[in-house]
Amino acid sequence: MTMPDPTRSSLVRGFAGALLAAACTWLAPVQAQQVLRVTAIPDEAPTELARKAAPLVRYLESKLGVRVEFTPVTDYAAAVETMVSRKVDLAWFGGFTFVQANARSGGKMIPLVQREEDERFRSVFITADPAIKTLADLKGKDVSFGSQSSTSGHLMPRSFLLQAGVDPDRDFRRVAFSGAHDATIAAVASGKVQAGALNISVWDKFVAEKKVDADKVKVFYTTPPYYDYNWTVHAEMPAALREKLAQAMLALSRDNPEGKEILELQRATRFVPTKADNYKGIEAAARSASLL
The missing domain is CATH 3.40.190.10 (Periplasmic binding protein-like II)
Structure with a gap:
């Protein structure tokens, strides 16, 4: 009778274990993103925020292939907290709330896009x-x-x-x-x-x-112009999803009915890429006013 080679068996088990671990690691972000949770600072009445969010939610669902849920918050501080604690995946921040969230998270916030208007708000x-x-x-x-x-x-x-x-x-x-x-x-x-x-x-x-x-x-x-609002995600969002989300926002156009409705509700001509450095001026203003 041929005895099994213990070294070979150990290698096979180790290889299989590594494959399983890799599969679980790959699947975890996908499973975690079966629902994309979205919030926004409550800078207007709750009914208006819900009205603005509805067509954007439908659009993102169609582009991302996942369920999208809008999660309202009670105040600006709650918007920051829910994003820092990863209770939501995507947040509509003002420049200052982005700065607050980025500071609270140790630089883990990534601003994806802003309205063209937000470059000179x-x-x-x-x-x-x-x-x-x-x-x-x-x-x-x-x-x-x-x-x-x-x-x-x-x-x-x-x-x-x-x-x-x-x-x-x-x-x-x-x-x-x-x-x-x-x-x-x-x-x-x-x-x-x-x-x-x-x-x-x-x-x-x-x-x-x-x-x-x-x-x-x-x-x-x-006032003179300054950078303001943006759509922000957490740095721990899978890069592929982050890129897909950014491209969906950048693709919105007033040349078709769906894009026109969303952009008009967002009071935007279009969305453009943004970056954290754009908000350094707001961070400086906040520190100067002892608000950060």
Whole structure:
């Protein structure tokens, strides 16, 4: 009787084990990505965020071949936390929330794409008080920002105020935080505050849709441009999926009905590639204002 070669058997078992381990390693990311979880900073009303997300979710499902779920969060801090803890796979961040998430994760955030508009984004200061014409006129007034973690609704407006020699904490009678851009418009329109700072894109949308009386509430200052929003993923997302996701976003075009609907809801001409270095200016502004 021929006895089995123990060395050969051991090699076979080892080879088989290695193959199994490799297969499990390869399959794990695929299985983990059967659902792509998406979130967004709540810079507008929950109903508006859900409306904007719906066609994008359908589009990504068709392009990626996985189920896509939109997961709303209660505030900006929750958007950062869910991304850092990998409870979601893709997040719509403002520049500041991207910087916060990247710092919290030890540089594990990868910004994939941004709207073309986000390469030169701006904020506006609005008022219903005809006596307010400059940033200096805000001294002694009640002024509303959006969320404390908002790039366009707080950080960058605060930065430009400080550059103009106006310190909100020292010079305003009261600093308010509405929580969202549309809420800032409502606070100014209703007279709860004399002025407010917000995202120019939301302001333009409200004016176009006649959701604000532009004869009463007016823009009196528009900031210089800066980089803002992006779609971000965690560095541990499989590279192949990351690339497929980026290409799907970059392929969106206003030349077809599906792309036109998505881009209009996102208030975008198109999406373009972005990188972490684009947000160094926002990081510097946040550190300068002691907000990071």
